[in-house]
Amino acid sequence: MVKFYFRALVGIIFLLTPERSFLQNSDAPKSLGNTYFIKNCFVVQKPGIVLSGQNVLIKDGFISDICPSSKPPFDAQIIQADSMYVYAGFIDGFSNIGISKPESKDRPKLPDPGNPPNDLAGITPQNSSLDSYKSSDKSVSDMRSAGFVISNVAPRGLMLPGQCNLILLGDESADKLLLKAKTGQTFQLESNRGIYPATIIGVMAKFREIYKNASIAGNHEAKYIANPSGLMRPDFSRELMAMYPVTTQKMPLFFVTQKTKDVHKALSLKEELGFDLILTEVKQGWHYIDKIKKTNTRVLLSLDLPEIEKKKAKSETAKDSLSTKKDSVSTKELEKVEKNPEKEAFDVKKEQSTKEYLSQAALFEKQGILFGFSFLNVKPSDIKNNIRTLIENGLSEDAALAALTTNPAQILGINNVSGTVEKGKIANLIITDKPYFNEKSAVKYTFVDGRKYEYQEKKKQENKPTEAGKFIGTWTYTVEVPGSVQKGKMVITKSAGEYMIKVFDNSSPGEEDVANNISVNENSVTFNIIADMGQPVKVDFDLKFAEKAYSGSVSVGEFGTFPIKGEYESEPKLF
Amino acid sequence: MNRIIFILILCTSTLAIGQNVLIKNGTVLTVTKGTLAETDVLITNGKIAQIAKNIKKEANYNEIDATGLYVMPGIIDAHSHIALDVVNEATSPVTAEVNVGDALNPLDVSIYRALAGGVTISHAMHGSANAIGGQCETIKHRFGEINPDNLRMQGAPRTIKFALGENPIRTHGEGSKIVPNTRMGVEQIFRNAFSEAKIYAKEWDDYKNGLRKSSPEYNLRHETISDILKGNILIHCHSYRADEILMLMRVLKDFGVSKVCFQHVNEGFKVAPELAAFGASASVFSDWWAYKFEVYYSTAYNAAILTRNGVVTSINSDSDELIRHLYHEAAKTQRYGDLSDDEALALITINPAKQLGIEKMAGSIEVGKDGDIAIFKGHPLSVYAIPQMTLVDGAIKFDINKDPDDMRLDINPSEKFSSFYETDKSQENNGCLQDVSEMLMQESYAKYLRFRYSKNHSH
Amino acid sequence: MKTLNIFWIFSLIFLVNVSLLAQQVQKAEKGPFLLKNGTIHTITKGTYLGDILLKDGIIYEIGAVKTDATNITVIDCTGKHIYPGLIDSGSKLGLAEIEAVSVTNDFSEHGDFIPHMKALTAINPNAVAIPVTRVNGVTTVFAKPEGSTFPGTGALVDLFGYSPEQMTCGSERVVMKFPSTGRRGRWDRRSDDDIKKDAEKALKNINEVWASALAYAKIDSAAGAQKQTWVKNNPQMDALLPIVKGIQPLFIEVNSKADIEEAISWVAQNKLKAVFMGVAEGWRVADKIAKAKIPVITGPIMNTPRRDNDRFDAAYTNAGKMSKAGVKVAIRTDNAENTRNLPFNAGFAAAYGMGIDEALKAVTINAAEIFDVADKYGSIEKGKIANILVTTGDPFETKTKIEKVFIRGWNIPLESRQTLLYDEFLERNP
Structure with missing residues (x-):
């Protein structure tokens, strides 16, 4: 058994870091220099x-x-x-490249959720992405293979996750690859549910308070240094100290603003408090284009684009094929295809809406607004296709290239070096x-x-579960429930022709749930577990497997049904 | 304060100048100045300019023929949660610093549906999870605007939500095991918060007057509450039971606060003389009761008793469903308490305007007020009344004859087709306790899944 | 002095009397009553000026009633309007006292297949909301359980009486919730496919239940035919027998367009008698419902549209659109404590396309027909149960006063806790 797990573990390390392992293996040829x-x-x-x-x-x-x-x-x-x-x-204007997602923890039980410590409240501006950046993270090599050489890396977290740093996307440590430190603070309208500030109104209020206090503390400290006599000793709170340069506009604020209302919040708050704003991950910012232009606000557009529906061609052809062989088709089916003016009207609006999203970059170009891209929600392998979509919707190739190179260099103040x-x-x-x-x-x-x-023409040699036991392995899972995301691992094994499934939820380390009533079909697995929620509650899983991922649903009695998805991680192992 | 000033500037600068329109020959229910048959109302630059018979139309005016129709002031809802992305910051018994104005959602189709019920102004409120909840926003239903600031009603005073009784007790006492767990605890939350704010205000005064060298810490919560104590913010207090209503008036008296509007106030009828003596106003449901214990001893005659006792009373919705027929809710006071037409109409126009401090700008058809108008076929207090047209600042925002089916402003490009919802939105949103369920749940179901807590009303 | 004293004592006695009177509980009076010279809205036989004699709990005589009997209380209805009592075809009245206090709620039992749970057992004749409801002219409601696929059997009851026996109208109906392809709320983020799959699974379960019910009915019939005594304990299946045998309709809660279509074919497939409840998107498939001849209980009328892209008045106009398409429509509030709003719901339906006459039918005769009690309820006809309203006008109008309510011939005091609080607090002393 021990051997078995050891092998699995080695396999994972090898698969995750191909470049690194190549460079560090002692039997690999020595480098011939860097000319x-x-x-x-x-x-x-x-x-x-x-x-x-x-x-x-x-x-x-x-x-x-x-x-x-x-x-x-x-x-x-x-x-x-x-x-x-x-x-x-290419220069990534803002992302979490190299920072792995934190394991979702169960919400801590606080004696007073209205008064949590700063870290639980998501207020960690003193944190630096350098502390959590790992060049070995797969996202780094993925980004590099997509043509990116520099990322402006923000730490992960909630409302004030910490300082961004410009990091070269090599494979050495962050300290060696640091191009520019402290490029800005990050502000996101995100919060820990159930802990103050739990909502955007709480986050906005808390931000105002922190900002004012940072400004007060900064001034006070300066006064104190000049002449401490009779003054109270400054409160050297690391959180406030990290915010001083933002209040003096020496450090910009990357404000993550996906939707139109977020953009509005950022612009209003900037006007109210006066920080140096960089609108980040903008998906729906065209309503404020005049204001953005007038205030010379720098912008990083999102490359997470809505999917374009395949044109109606499909239904048209369906209709044609029906009408050509009318006799063989029941009138009922014909009706279904032919009339749904409501759906058509709906689709027209949707198409218009999609178009607005896709032509945002073109619009910004036309208005002469300086923009780069940010990469919070897009897979590196989709980047080029998405940029091509923007070009199809009116963005010029030159502007697209500028948004990948010269613009972010300018926005981040590195145009003299890159x-x-x-x-x-x-x-x-x-x-x-x-x-x-x-x-x-x-x-x-x-x-x-x-x-x-x-990069060679890639033959994908990724970790692919074998066809014979395609369900067998360790799988991650993510269940989205209102207000939280449950994560964990699921281990499927088979012995003596019998499947066995164990579920390990991140919220309760060391505990496992064993599945009952396992039923396996061609591509799907269903089972249930009995969860203890004070009283036993049956949780039904219904999973559909594709090659190395699955999706499906989890039904929890009367509480509802929620989407679940996950990916193959490794051969079976226990936690 | 800076922020407020900024907002004012923004509003004046970005909003299109109001419209010019002449509404011809309607039965004009002014509410405050009687009913005028076959009368015209002239709106110039979005304000009511003239009310008279046979006003001549000038070139740049639109004309609306209201012959045979009723023209009334735009309806005002003193308690709603539409057009908000967040209702409750339910994590602490006192959250005076938060402001639902930060969560305005001009894209909410509920705004249009409210317009289709003649409602032009609503009071977008924080929820009732906390004894001192967040600040609220008085909004104009300028549906079609994308910028949230364009919903804000310029010149409306600041307001804040308080809450008594079961909701703060359930959320904090039962949910988080902290004070308040009783109505005794609720009282002390107020007294403590007010006293802290006074200390805070004194520290800053001392600093500004040079009595103190170091700046005190900035605290937006205390800052806001001291603004309440200075009378700069109107209190709107979610309340049900007579005893708790009396309690708050005693506390306010002790701290020198004189302006308060009690919301829901189902047992207001029991203490109507005390409310009148204090000068408190009341914003009630027409007939909601029995959805929880503290509203079991209610009566639909509440509005009538309060009105007869001289309390400025309004009828509110607290619901994206009910907001669509407030005219009908007001009419119920004619069955339950025989209010006159003008008294009943005042409940949804001039009285809520007074409670929101906007009576100089809205709430009746008078020269100089905003051109907010609802036009009805049939008397608005008839069950058969149908709103025909609703104007905000003289701009037609709803016209039943030009009403497209799909009024969504924000279309999610990845939605295949619109979803059918088994429950209506108002039920699901839990009105006043919206967003709280999360909090209450951490107790029992932390291990696996978090879900919406209850389908019951929790207003 | 002496006279003054006497006067003083006299007035004291008077005061005592008054307060005694005030403390006395008002009780219903039995009659007989002669309603003289009112405008009678019979619903089924036109509207005319006339008299009605209410005796022995029924409408004893109607038209120009001549009588010399001395025990009859004559009520002058000159200038007044007389209507049949209104029927709410779907409510939780009597089953739910205070929504948020779960121990006061009796409408949802554990179990997914429990058609034998009888609402009539749990309806509280003394629910505070009952007088509150009837003073608004609602005399009869269908109180139903809910919460699962087969949550139980609802009961049509009159809103006066002290026991189930005194209240029941003799019509109890099994209700069922049809598997839904709608979303349960904004939090419900199942994929479209999953929703469909869940619904299919639920329908499969129902079909299994149905197959057993059919088998059960066969055994039952065989036992009857062979005069065998069948010793058994299967109350669930017993509850379904009248439906399987085609004696009673199944009351099916179904709302979205797709589900209604599915339910229509399910009903046809199983050759059932059915009544649809809810039917929020009936307007989208009104013709199909009409064609299937399935009556509908819809409401509440005051409701938000169920889709974001629906017109604002989708719920207001639904009843009217179905009625125009030829569907037999009754209206419900689907409420408990505010079942009193039934007339206003009907008023809104009337205003938004249904018309007053049809809306009146929707809360009287149509409901009676749907519950198979049209021989006793739903109109003012000789011999029918004396559920009668005397009003100052249209009962849907808020301004109208309901001046008399008779239930089973009893003159019901127009008093509820809400009116008592009004009386006590309008001018509070001290």
Whole structure:
């Protein structure tokens, strides 16, 4: 048994960190140094400027030369880049890249939920993303393979999760890869349910109070330092101290504002308190475009886009096919397809709404507003497709590129070191086989801080459960219930032809629930467990499995049914 | 305070200037100045400019023919929770610092549905989970606006929600095992909060007057409560039982606060003389009762008894359903207590205007007031009355003859088709106790799942 | 002095008398009563000026009544209107005293298949809300259990009496909740597929129950035919027998469009007699309901639209749209303590397209027909139960006063705790 688990564990580590393991394995070949000569490529120096037939020399982490006729130095590794494109590496304006999601904990029981300690209230501006950033996190390599070289990383948390830092997306420690520290504070309209502040009105009030007190404390401290006589000793609260630079506008505030009402809150609060605002993860900001422009507010747009419905073509064809073979189809079916003016009206509105979301970036471009992108809710592998969608909806390619490179560099104050392909700048580059915005383009190389990462046509060799026992393994689960998300692991094993399922919920470590009435079909598994909620309550699981993920529902007696989803994690193991 | 000033500036700067409209030849129920047959109402720049027969229409005016129709002031709801994303910050017995104005939702289709019932102004309130809840917002039903600030009624005084009895007791006493667990505890919550705020205000006064060198800590909660004590914020207090109503008046008297409107106040009829003597007003349900124990000894004659005893009384909805027929709720006082037409109409117009401190701007058809008008086919107090048109600042916001089916402003692009809801929204939202269920639940069902607590009314 | 003293004593006695009178409980009077010269709204036989004699609990005579009997109390109804008592076809009145206090609620028993739970057993004849309701002209309600698929058997009762026997109208009906494909609330975030699957599963369960009920009925019939004594204990199945045998309709709660369509075909498939309750989206499929000839109990009329993209008046107009399509419609409040709002619900339905005459039927004769008691209830006809209102006008209008309420011929005092509180506190002393 011991052996079995050991093997599983090793497997996981290996699968999660392919690059790292390659570099650190002692039997891997030694590095040949960091001088690279990218030969005969197109250089997209900055949006709108493309130079052809260039050679780019990278040395000591810098772009040391861009020239059509230069020769490679002897120690350079030559990259034959005929007809390839060199771009400035992309800059992520704001994300939680490299910061793993905290395990959801059960809400702590407080003697007075109205007066919680700051960390439980989500007030941790003294925290730094450097403390929780891990370059080994899969999100880092995913982002890098999507062409990103720098992330403005915010810590995870609630209303004031802490300070952001600009981190180069290499694979060394955060300290080594730090490009710029303390790029801003983060503010999110998020809270711990049941603990003050539990709602957006609480969060807004609490923020005002913290802001005012930070300002008061900052002034007081200055006074005290000048002449302490007769003054009360300042209260060196780490939370307030971390907020001083925000109140003096020396540090911007990344205000996460997805929907129109959030954007309004951010703009109002800025006007009320006067901090330096960067609207972040904006999905629905077009209503305030005039104000954003007038106040020169910097913006990071979300790339989490609504899905576009496949055009009505489907129903049209269905109708056609029905009418061609009318005789074989009952009139009832025909009716169903033919008339639903309500649904049609609904779809028209929906399409309009979708269009508004998708053309937001184009609108911002037209108004000349400086914007980059943020990446809180989008999978790295979707980024290019989503940007292409924005382009299809009116965004120019140059503006799209600017939003990935020069704009975030400017917004984050690093345009002197990154964001363009220019001599002297940090060697943060990507090389694509076709122009990046081409549907079929692929990132071949990413250079981060002069270090090369190469990508082959990927054959997915991911952890895929075997077909024979496709349900067997350790699976994560996430159940969304109103007000909270329950997480845990589910272990499915099979012995002597009998399935066995154990459920481990994060909220009660060390405890397990054993499933009853397990029934397994082609792609689905149903079972129930008896949960103790003061009295026994039957919890029914109904799961539909795809390749290495599943989704379904959990019914908890009269309390309702809730969505559940999860992913394959490993072979079976216990917790 | 800065914030309020900012909001005022914002409102004046961003709102379109009101409309010009002439409403011809209706039966005008002014509420305060009698009923005028075949009379015109002229609205200029969104304000009522003239009320007379045969007013000549000028070129840039829209004309509405109200022949055979009733023209009344826009209905005002002194207690509702529509257009809000959050109702309760239920985590502490005192949360004076929070403001539902931070959670205004102009996209709520309930606003349109309220307009379809002639309601032009509502008092968007914090819930009743806390003894001192959050600040409320008096909103105009300018449906179609996206900017939440455009809902705010310019010039309306600040208001705050208080709550007595079962709701704060259930939430904090039973839910979190802290004071208040009884009506005794509720009283002390007020006395303590007021006294703390007085100390706080003195610290700041001392600092400003140079009697103290270091700045005190800023505390938005105390700051807000000291504004109440200064009379800058009107109290609207959720209450039911006679004893607790008397208690709050005693406490307010001790702290020198004179303005209070009791909300729901189902047993207000028992202490009507005391309410009148204090100068307190009352905003009641037309007939809700028996949904919990503290409203078991209620009577639908409450509004009539209060009115007859000289208490300024209004009828409110506390519900996105009921807000659509407040005219009918007011009419019930004619069955339960024989109020006259003007008395009954005052319950949903000028009286709630007084309770919200906006009686100079709204609540009757008088020259100089806002052009907020509801036009009815049939007398609005008839059960057969049908609202035809509703104007806010002279702009037509509802017209039954031009009423598209789907009035949603914010369309979720990932919704396949609209969902059918088995329960109506008002039931589910729990009115005054909205958002509290989470709190109450942490007790018993923490282990697995958190769900909506109860389908019962918990107003 | 002496005279003064006497006068003084006299007035004291008078005072005592008055206070004694005031403390006396008003009781219902038995009659007979002759209602003279009122405008009689018979519902089924037109409206005309006339007299009604209420005797022995029924409408004894109607028209121009001539009588010399001395024991008859004559009530002058000149200028007044006479209506049959109003019937609420769906309520929890008597089953729920205070909603938030669970021990005072008796409408939801444990179990998903419990059609044998009888509402009539638990209706509290002395519920405080009963007098509150009847003074508004509601004389009869269908009080029903709820909370599961087969929550029990509801009962049609008159709102006067001291025991179930005195109150029952003899019509008890099994209710069922049809599996719903709607969402239970905003928190219900099941996927569309899951919702459908849940509903299918629930319907499968119902079909299983139904198959057993059919089998049970066969055994029962066989036992009857063979004159066998069948010793058994299966009250659930017994409760379903009258439905399976086609004697009684099944009262089915069903609301969304898709569910109504599904329920129509389920009813047809099982060849049932059925009545639909709720039917919030009946307006979307009114023709289909009419075609299936399934009567409908809908309400409350004052309700918000069930979809965000519905018109504001979707619930107001629902009853009228169904009625216009040819559906037999009755109206319910689906409330407990405010069942008194039935006439106003009917008034709104009338205003929003149903018309006053149809709305009146929806709270009188249509209801009586749906509950198979039209021979005794629902209109003013000779021989019917004397549930009668005397009003100053249209009973749906808020301004109208209900001046007399007769239930089973009893003249009910127009008094409730709410009126008593009014009397006590309008001018409070001290």
